[in-house]
Structure formats: C-alpha cells, structure tokens
C-alpha cells in the first residue's frame with residue numbers, strides 16, 4: 001500500500017486537505033477603495049525544487065521551529081533571505097533567474113486593530129501559477145491561474161500579534177495549464193501583484209455590476225442596469241446606490257437575497273468616451289458596508305462591419321502590450337509602470353490597447369478608464385491548449401469569471417478575446433464556442449473576439465487572396481487576425497500582392513503584425529533586424545491592411561521589446577523579443593514614427 005507520506009511527496013504542495021477552499025474562494029472587487037492593510041514589502045522565502053512541501057509533509061506550512069537542541073528540522077525561513085512582494089522572483093536573485101517550480105513565502109503581521117464585528121480576507125492581486133495560502137499553520141485555500149485575483153477568508157484564524165502567513169507558489173509549466181507549456185513571454189514566477197488584508201463588515205457587498213442599457217442610448221432618461229452580490233448572514237432589508245452628481249439615490253430591495261438585479265433611470269448622463277472619459281462617483285451601501293467607485297457609462301455594439309461606441313463608429317488606433325516594465329525587467333505592478341506604457345501609447349496616437357496575452361494589472365485598467373483609452377483583454381488561451389480536456393475548459397471559465405468580476409465596471413474594456421492563434425480543430429471549436437456562450441451569459445456589455453486563422457495556413461502562400469472562414473467566427477462580434485507577412489513569410493514587398501476576404505459580414509481588427517529590430521542598428525530596408533527593415537515592413541503592412549473591407553482597427557505587435565526565453569539570437573535578441581516599437585531601455589525605433597504618422601491621419 002502507498003503510504004500517505006509517499007502520496008504527499010507525489011502530489012507535492014497541492015496535496016488535498018478537506019477544509020481547504022479551491023478556486024478563488026470569494027471574489028471581492030474594488031479592493032483599492034476598501035479598508036485594508038498592505039502586506040507588500042520583504043517576505044522570507046525558501047526554495048522547494050522537488051516540490052515536497054518541506055521534508056516531513058506539511059512542515060513548511062506549519063513553519064515548525066525546533067523545540068530543543070535535539071529536535072530535527074531540515075528547512076527554515078532564514079531571516080536574511082528575502083524577496084520583494086509584489087515582484088517576479090526570477091529577477092531578484094541569480095539563483096532564481098530561470099527558476100520554475102515551487103517556492104514558499106513567509107510573512108508575519110499584527111492585527112492590533114482587529115474588530116469583533118468585522119471580517120478579514122487575504123487578497124493577492126495575482127500569483128503565477130498555482131498558489132497555496134496558509135495562515136497560522138492552517139492551509140486555507142488553493143488557486144490556479146497566474147493573472148487573476150486570489151482571495152480567502154482569514155477571520156477565524158487571526159490573532160492580534162504575529163500572524164504567520166505562508167504562501168506557496170509554483171510556476172511549473174504544464175500541458176493542462178492556461179497558458180500551456182510554450183509561450184513567447186517570460187514565465188515570471190511568484191506573487192506578482194499586491195497583497196493585502198481586507199477588512200469588511202460581517203455582511204458586505206463583494207461584487208456589483210453596472211452598465212448602461214443599450215436600448216436607452218437614444219433616450220433623454222437613460223437606464224442603468226445593475227446587479228449586487230452580498231456576502232454575510234445579516235442581510236439588511238435594502239441596499240442603496242447613489243450617484244451624487246446625477247442627483248440619483250436608488251433603494252434596492254433585497255428580499256433576503258444575496259444576489260439582486262435592479263435598474264434605474266438617470267437624466268443628463270454624460271457618456272464615457274476616449275474624447276471625454278467622464279467618470280462618476282458611485283456610492284454603494286448595504287447595512288454597515290459603504291464603498292465608493294469611479295465608473296464611466298458607455299455602450300459598445302457592432303452594426304454590419306462597424307463598431308459603434310455610444311452609437312457612433314469608432315476606429316481603434318491600437319497597439320499590443322505585455323504586462324512588464326522593461327526598465328525594471330519585472331512584472332508591472334505599480335501605477336508608475338502603467339503610466340510609463342500608457343504615456344508611450346498615447347504619444348503614438350493610440351486610443352486602444354490590446355492587453356496581451358493574459359489579464360494585466362488592475363491599476364492599468366483603471367488608468368485607462370481615467371485617460372479614455374479603450375482596451376481589449378484576454379486569457380492566455382494560446383498555443384498548445386488541451387482543448388479536449390474538460391478541466392481546462394473549467395479553468396478557462398474560472399479565470400474569465402475572476403477577470404470579469406474584477407473589471408466589469410471599467411468602461412475602457414470593450415472587448416473580451418477568447419483565443420490567440422489556435423488551429424480550428426473540432427475540439428477547439430467546441431471549447432471556444434462554449435466559452436463564448438459562457439462569457440455572454442455573464443457579461444453582455446462588451447464584444448467578443450479572437451485572433452482567427454486564415455484558410456491558407458502557410459505564409460507566403462501563392463494565392464493573392466487570404467480568405468477567413470474559421471468556424472469560431474460565428475461566435476464572435478469581431479473577426480481579428482494576426483498576419484506576419486513580410487516577417488515570417490517573404491519580404492515586406494509581398495504585402496503588395498495580397499488582399500483579404502472575410503467569410504462573415506463583421507468588423508475586422510488586425511490584432512498583430514510586425515517584425516524585429518534592434519534599436520540603434522541601421523542598414524537598408526532589406527537588412528533584417530535593422531530599424532529600417534522594421535520601418536519598411538510597417539509601411540507596407542499598413543498599406544495592405546488599410547485596404548481590408550470592414551477594417552475597424554489594428555494593434556501591431558508590439559509597443560515595447562519584452563523578455564522571452566524563446567528569443568536567443570546572440571547580440572540581437574539575448575532573451576528579448578525585438579518586435580517592440582520601443583527598446584527595453586525606452587528608446588523609440590523608426591517604425592514608431594511610421595505608425596504614429598498613420599494614426600495621425602485616422
């Protein structure tokens with residue numbers, strides 16, 4: 001018989017225990033506008049390359065300290081060994097540069113202001129990829145997914161002094177993960193976004209979802225529809241929502257329900273748009289809970305081959321982005337990181353950004369709301385996904401739920417994308433179609449897209465016309481396509497020979513094109529890796545894409561060079577994907593100005 005100990009080693013840190021919460025635990029949105037204690041800062045850590053959870057089973061979780069001089073312990077959180085949270089662990093110590101596996105973090109904190117009538121939750125903005133959370137020797141939750149929030153209740157486990165929080169994170173790549181094993185970006189491990197202890201009343205509003213009802217767009221009195229979710233046992237009779245600037249105060253009858261839908265009319269509503277990113281202070285109250293948020297109201301829909309924002313056609317002058325601050329070689333996780341890249345994008349003339357290829361930090365999404373930048377968000381449903389594995393579909397739905405709960409109230413996010421460059425085999429079509437239906441069932445205030453495949457798989461195909469009949473297009477509002485003609489197939493001049501034909505009457509976004517250039521390297525327009533080659537490629541590509549019937553926007557690949565272990569050409573790439581319009585040091589390449597010029601004319 002296999003002993004429990006051997007089983008423990010086999011399953012490593014994710015050995016199941018009866019009282020542990022799996023998945024997200026509870027979803028709590030708008031955490032920045034609630035009471036909290038930040039746990040950002042230096043945390044102790046220990047490596048666990050064989051993923052045993054510490055010799056002797058759950059020893060690490062319990063942070064067992066030797067009782068006397070004879071006691072044997074073969075691990076420990078040495079006080080001097082620390083990692084900064086939030087941050088990619090790979091960038092902090094040479095021993096961790098390419099580390100992929102399990103690592104344990106420890107941090108102690110006091111709760112001297114703890115109140116009897118409050119509840120407490122541990123919230124991690126994101127940790128890549130699997131996470132185990134323990135408090136004072138007890139495991140309280142596990143989570144899978146590297147870019148969405150994690151939240152578990154701490155209330156009954158806390159004490160006033162010296163709470164021991166231990167967080168195990170494992171960033172091993174696996175076939176049944178989302179993303180799967182190979183990606184063209186760096187697998188930054190660890191607690192990559194902020195950590196806080198939230199304090200809320202016993203009964204509180206954990207989520208709320210507000211949207212402007214499309215059918216009221218043309219009316220004087222516009223309708224706002226909403227939904228509240230509450231957690232707790234002392235449900236009040238009513239909740240309130242008010243928007244002082246609109247003189248609106250609405251009473252929501254709860255009828256003992258933890259989830260209620262409601263709607264109300266408002267007069268003189270100014271719509272949110274890139275030209276006027278109007279945000280309203282919204283106050284939500286239920287029992288002892290009171291919270292504020294800043295929310296913009298807009299509609300987005302498609303009509304024929306157009307995207308209508310607030311009923312008017314919009315052209316999406318976009319760019320792709322990874323969630324990295326290249327100057328710090330780290331995951332982006334502070335406002336300054338968001339401001340850096342949004343400033344560049346705005347200088348380029350963008351009103352739109354594709355947040356590739358996974359959910360970015362919430363601070364950036366909120367800043368886009370303030371600045372009037374439209375967003376495309378997505379999950380890493382990318383190369384190599386196990387489409388025929390039902391558990392992977394469940395993971396996708398879970399991660400999408402977490403993302404929608406976090407960003408539903410952000411006017412800037414207008415598109416959820418469900419996949420990037422995935423071959424149209426039946427299992428994938430079935431998976432994506434179910435996912436699209438699921439997303440629409442929880443959020444009909446945005447559009448759905450995906451980077452589709454053309455019928456001619458190979459670049460440089462002799463046909464003059466690229467045709468698109470990817471079966472997933474039926475489920476999409478917008479057809480998006482990635483096309484690297486001139487870089488992965490042929491030379492830029494090939495672009496003159498191609499035209500595009502879509503099998504559906506829908507708007508089209510060119511969601512990627514581009515090529516590599518090393519900033520400061522010059523040659524003629526046929527010299528690979530020169531700024532001139534990239535500039536020429538942009539010129540030819542833009543002329544080709546501009547002819548697409550139904551083109552509503554583009555997001556070339558990519559704003560800034562980014563870290564990628566796939567890219568190892570010495571003295572050119574050295575671990576960086578060079579398709580950025582800006583180098584990792586922040587220097588602009590010639591193609592930046594080529595695209596800027598085009599956007600100035602649009």
Ligand code: GCB
Nearest residue numbers: 184420421482512557577579
């Ligand atoms: C793509 C992928 C993107 C890559 C890019 C490239 O099609 O969507 O993740 O980084 O090409 O540079 O090849």
